[in-house]
Amino acid sequence: MGIDALIFDVDGTLADTEEAHRVAFNLAFDRYGLGWSWSRTEYRGLLDVTGGKERITSYIQSLPIAPTDRRRLLELVPHLHREKTRFYSSMVNDGGIVLRDGVARLLEESLHAGRRLAIASTTSAVNVDALLQSTLGARGLEMFSVIACGDQVKQKKPAPDIYQLALRTLGLTADRAVAFEDSSNGLRSAVAAGLWTVITPTFWTEGSDFTSAGLVLPRLGDPEKPLSDEPGRQLQRSAWLSFDELCALARPAAPLDSVQALYRGIA
Template identity: 65%
Template sequence: MATEALIFDVDGTLADTEEAHRVAFNLAFERHRLGWVWSRADYRQLLEVTGGKERIASYIDLLPTSAPERRRLMGLVPVLHADKTRFYTAVVQDGGVPLREGIARLIGEAQDQGCRLAIASTTTAANIHALLTATLGPRGLDLFAVIACGDQVRAKKPAPDIYKLALATLGLQPEQALALEDSVNGLRAATGAGLWTLVTPTFWTQGGDFAAAGLVLPHLGEPQAPLHGEPGCLLKTAGWLRFDELCALASPPPPLNAVQALYRGLPS
């Protein structure tokens, strides 16, 4: 069956945004004089929790503090997250977060083939708007037929809800679309919705269990920056993942029947 849509995660997949998010969290904490500083190691572990507000709440849960103080801090979560979002979008709008290698190229190739684009992310609409506008131009949002994000579903990744929402809005079955992710939680969400999934990990997610992925690459590659060992290792046609090869990898030929297998074994 032909691939009719590519569904992209955002943070870590379209762009390596996590350092900008980490800095923005710390600026929000500083503004409220909380004395919290999330190091890169801290944040890498905190990323196991999906969703910014949920991440802050999980951190508060682990603090050695009294029950009244914990309740007070929990009440601050929406304000902290709103401030963090403002700091983050300012960095993105200033051009501080570029797209990952090959993303713009793959989007263009998919469009040229009439494939629709969608987003399935746990981040906020404001974050998505800022990133797409800054990296793809003022009409960046218009490139995507569906943008499923943030609080549109009750359960965030690794639950499959956000991908099911994207598929339902596209009007497609899972076998008609592919997912692109960077994390274990994202992979679990996509495969839970029945989607073949490409994973391109970052520093923040590398080392995870990606056994359920259809393909794992360090990034998509570019003609001027081909993937090491490609073609010949995982890719056949080029040193970068092209849209047509992605579709071919996601739709392998059907197994040979008994007669085909018999003739395949005969000398030519």
């Protein structure tokens, strides 16, 4: 399979951002005097809902409260999310988040090989901009030919909309790109768009169903931080996923028929 572009999710994939998001949500809740505090365990479950505003809405809908109180809280959702984004951006700008092992290396290898990079994320554009500039410097945004964010599509992951948007903007068919994800919702989204997908789970997503992934690794790895049991287990050339080996491993994703799509909750 010839690869013309690599398409990356952001939260959990480029960087393990979820703890910062959780803290930012709780700070926003405190600012509004709501008395809510999402624990790590609780937040891990809430990640089944993609998108920050959608996550708050889902939480409010689950609360045993009167309809009038629920309506009042639902009206607060855009304000809560805006405040949460402000807290999160501040943490990112202060250097509180770093890229996961191997990410910067693989980005550079891919660009050096003449391939394009893209983002397909359910997070907001301001969060993506802050993370890329904080972790990759002034050229962070320039490295990516396409940055597709959640507010640009009608349906968020696990629907394929965001990956379809990235592919359309790149001018590519799915067999010419690969996706990188960390979650089952992200994997379902990428596979539904026809993309061969690499999964690198985190604490927040480990143990999920990744059977439709093309490759599952604990992280991308680096020469300075090689993957244990590699090469020889899933990789053959080195103890980290290089661009050359990615090209050798990648295969076009098998398209889902209508029955499979319905079963996986995509149709």
